[in-house]
Amino acid sequence: MSIETNTIPTLKSIPQWFEAVVAKEGNAFSGLLRERSAALADFNRLGFPHKKLEKWRNTDLKISLSFDYSLATADFRMQDVLDEVFECDVQELDTYVMNLYKGRFFYKDNPLHILDGGVIVGSLKAAFDQYPELVKKYFGKYATTENNAFNALNTALFLDGLFVYVPKNVILEKPLQLINAVGTTEDVFVQNRNLIILEENSQLTLIQCDDSYNYKRSLTNSVTEIVIGANASLDHYRLQNINNNSTLISSIAIEQDRDSRLNTNSIILNGGLIRNETYTKLIGEGAQADIYGVYLADKNQLIDNQVYVDHTVPHCTSNELFKGILDDYARAVFKGHILVRKDAQKTLAFQNNANIILTDKAMINTKPFLEIYADDVKCSHGATVGQLDESALFYIRQRGISEDNARLLLMYAFAADVTQKIKIESLRDRIEDMVKRRLRGELSICDQCVLQCSTPEKYNFEIDMTKI
């Protein structure tokens, strides 16, 4: 750790950031100082992850950490943000679209909204103020800091993030979109922290977008904690389209109670270095976790997906499917770890990672991994790495379709296995279109999940409520 200090510029700013964050808080996050200090101690003990650690063997953060980032602790005026970041254009901010800017909550009039049925949506910082009991019951219980440096750093330094509370028996029909914008004027270190609570029998659709607005460098460490109560259901999407200079570490820690359903789908369109960690712990019988992802990478990009499913009780199901297409010198890492504990009999757990490598320089390190202690379970895992199917290419070309378009069709089709699992039709269409444009080389960093520069009429998903 001490040896590393001198070689990682990002490290040297951490003590002063901590001072600034704590000083700034005043009465906000009341009582959190102890947790923050403990988390900082954990981080100081752990240091930034390096390649000697098993979990980071294939993902080198050296370059990402070699810059002198700043943490945006100063206040900002809404108009400045508009001018600076939303150059593309500004969408109407409504209750169902939440914006984070440099890790801070960005709102028009009220940081917290109460929706029908008592749903609370808005700034985590405001929620700490207004609903301290509720927030503290869950905060920090899932994204633990003892063994995870980025969780520790986030807990010590986060400025704000999204808070969602869906009470018992309430269904929030309209999807909630969280846009984390990392367009900046400087090398910025973004630490956002989200807490999503679904009580018994509730339902929520959450779309988490990580977008760049320009080519400025950034390092984002996003931590999301999600609690899914008994028989509750979360439909969750991560859409990532950041510039090639930026690094995104996005960790999600979930706990699922009896008969709960998680559907989470990561659509990774572009990014210099993206590492997604998804941890779910199934603590109630009958819980189901469907964890999907698709990643498209070229140039020198690195995309790393780490999935950890912890089956602690009987009769739970988990499905994992991750598919990737790699071009140029791109690299991808997949590690899926399914732990089936001794008591978790009748577990069904399936895991698959499939890759298409378009050049001989692109590379995938894939490690599907089962760790099973129960004796009456059905589990499978597999990984494939291949090229496009030549016989299918000939078949398509024989119908008059050019070789380039035939390749594209096969690549869309490959990715469609994952994108077709998107439940909201209009979102699925939008994403499939973005995937196509990405594969055709037509996607820009101004193409975000809800914002698009040239076609303002497309700002909204125009979600058809009857289809949800």
Next chain:
Amino acid sequence: MLLQVKNLHVSINGKEILKGINLEVNKGEVHAIMGPNGTGKSTLAVVIAGKDGYEITQGEILYNGKDIQDMSPEIRAQEGIFLGFQYPIEIPGVSMTNFMRTSLNEIRKYHGEEPIPAKEFLAKMAEKKDLVEITAKLTNRSVNEGFSGGEKKKNEIFQMAMLEPQLAILDETDSGLDIDALRIVANGVNKLKTSDNATVVITHYQRLLDYIVPDFVHVLFEGKVVLSGGKELAFELEEKGYDWIKKEMELSKS
């Protein structure tokens, strides 16, 4: 002349498969190519369609008088050559609608035409589905995925109907079909016949030729056309079997 194959020699990995094929097909004609397994029938079909991995060591293939050897498979298709596959490929994730629209539009673009209007396209899909008696919805189905053997073959004829090629080569379209599917497939082919196009059916069995009546029958053996004749040749083959050809060939050698 639509298709002219002249003294065609083709090798795969240095092994000669076709050893001097001659074949002439005019507009308005139906040709049948028969022969025992492994004599090069499918090789001839895919070489005309332009598949990679086959080396033409001698001879030429002229289509509408043009040498097509250097044309990519898609250009040949756009020029009007259609291959009905013996084993149609499953393409999960590509819907039939998307596949056909892309295909049709690329062919139209090649001929300097505008993309097909959506309404016209859908009407055409419906019409051609009826032609091959496809009752299932194709809109959301991936190309050949989960299709039965018979459905896959019907789907080949459906695509042929959509693309309206000038030269259709149907490679063992009859194999694995029950009698009803065979009738439907043959009906489709017959209805698509005009004075401006031609069909080459490759088959192992005479059965198909009860439904699609050929103007010419060619017997392929050991990489060469050893016999050509009218439709009566098919009956003779059916009666005497391929052993007859083999014996004749051995006699002529000695």
